[in-house]
Amino acid sequence: MDGTGEGEESGWSASILLYSAIAFIVLFFVRRFFKGGQFSERVSAKGLVAVVTGANCGIGFETVRELNLRKADVYMLCRSSERANDAKRQLVRMGCDATRLHFIECDLTDFESVRRAAKELLESTNTIDILINNAGIMFQNNHVLTKDGHEKTWQSNHLGPFLLTELLLPAIKNSSYARIVNVSSRLNLNSGKINLATVDDKKSFGMMSSYNQSKLANVMHARGLTAQLRKDDASHVTINSLHPGVVNTELMRDSVFALPGIKHITAPLRWFFLKTSRDGAQTSIHLALSKKLGGISGKYFADCKLTKENTLALDDSACQDLYNYSRETTGLAR
Template sequence: MEEDHSSNFLLYVAVAIVGVATIYLVRRFFKGKQFTENVKAKDKVIIVTGASAGIGKQIARELNIRGGKVYLMCRDVDRANAAIRDLAAKYGCDTTRLIVIQGDLANFASVRKFVDEFNRRESKLDILVNNAGIGHYSNFEKTVDGHEVIFQTNYLGHFLLTHLLLPKLEKSDSPRIVGLSSILHLNADNVDQKTVEDEKKFSWMLGTYSRSKLANVMHAAVLTKKLRADDPTTKITFNTCHPGAVSTEIARNTFLSWPVISSLAKPFIWFFMKTDYDGAQTPLFLALSKKVDGASGKYFAECAESKVHPLVHDQAACDTLYNYSMVACGLNK
């Protein structure tokens, strides 16, 4: 009888060990590839948009810990300063190298004001991380500049910011632009002006979001070609990436933010989705890794080059988007 109890106990222990090991391995799989290179960011001047929370906050954290001077471009200055205090308290970040400048990508005048202030403070820019974004809007709305909110926040605002900062990037020895896109860019139908600005074609789910993320990838491809055509010796690189399925505030305007749904979903979110820090790994890889020295116009996922939408290879489509964006942002004058 005692032998039966002992056998059962050992069986339970074995099952428990296998179960815990399985959960650990599966959870580790969903965490995704981690950036483990020992690369410093000492003396580098960096801008991270949308750095008051989520992936952007974790990117700022890691770049600061590695020695970089990080500017946080955020709409809400108070919230950004609270994020800095949190980073200092939890991770020992150096607050003298975390600086907030207010900037709203949904307002071109605000973007220009941000750049003016940054230019007043710094003589160069080493790394620009275009991270900020919104994933869902229940209704079609236009910004003060007359463009659909998601498309301007995720794409046009970053387009303007990037082009205004090119002179500062050119002053760096190893300038890099990193754009956060999404695997959902593969689902986009197109990025034609008539589509992205048409209320009837607005998608309250993820269609409009997917278009903005496709535009990000196309921007990196076309700007790379234009920069190298203008100056074959340019050191500026521009790559985009999919950070993974991350549980961030980008879903704050969806049903997933409802209290009941949020509570029920927590165990599944913990198990199947990445943390903010996990989501920051591929952007950090593109910002710092020596493995991507010279690489530009590419799209990455899990720290490796990945498949892109066919329109990214369509030069005519890329040029059309680029020309539309130049006019929309007032850069053609």
């Protein structure tokens, strides 16, 4: 009987080990699926000058880290000097070179702040190789107008980055590398046609609909500027947009998931089912550095691969209208 009991116990132990191993393997591959595409090319960014907005946290922080570790000189555009300096200290502890990390204050909801940041940048360098329009806001519950008179989500996510891009174009055109990256969202697929005449109106505002249309504008901006660059004989400059994935970042700070109790309870699930900031930065890095993308412009990517955008973004006339409107609205057409 003792021998039989020991055999049964040994069998149970083996079964538990087997099922545990199978469960671990399944969870490993499921987690890898949610991590999404990873940029794996061995590419150096030595000698390149990069500009990243929203660089002190989340995807922007990880984008700066990767570019710096690959030897790029990185300008971090952030609203808060305190948070930017905290981020710089953390980046240095992670192995980054502090001499290649530079902070410039920039608030995309304030056109004057964007102009000051662009002026400071152009005084610091006459060549910009990479511009990553990463910063953005989400989950704005109320209709708020900026000091410039525009709906806050619209200005932060589209008009501000648009103005910055236009102001930096002279330095970007000076680069033979010349890549612009717009961080959009898959939610651009949920946007209807953008009504430029009412985009700032309270009646047109919706927490998600306003965000979705701002992300569609990011995709349309890439296509519209591509057409303009080709007209200007500057087709060496490329601009593409991307969906970073569903990422557990500070964009969640204005959502229900930021409430203390819910944040604590959902932490394991968010870690498992959502991308980390480092995972979310992979497609930005891909568009900034991949050797496979030379000359590709006006396209939309996700998980380091070309993918389909909202069909509204394929309307070249609408993209041109958005480009003209944006230049006029930001004071560039005067």
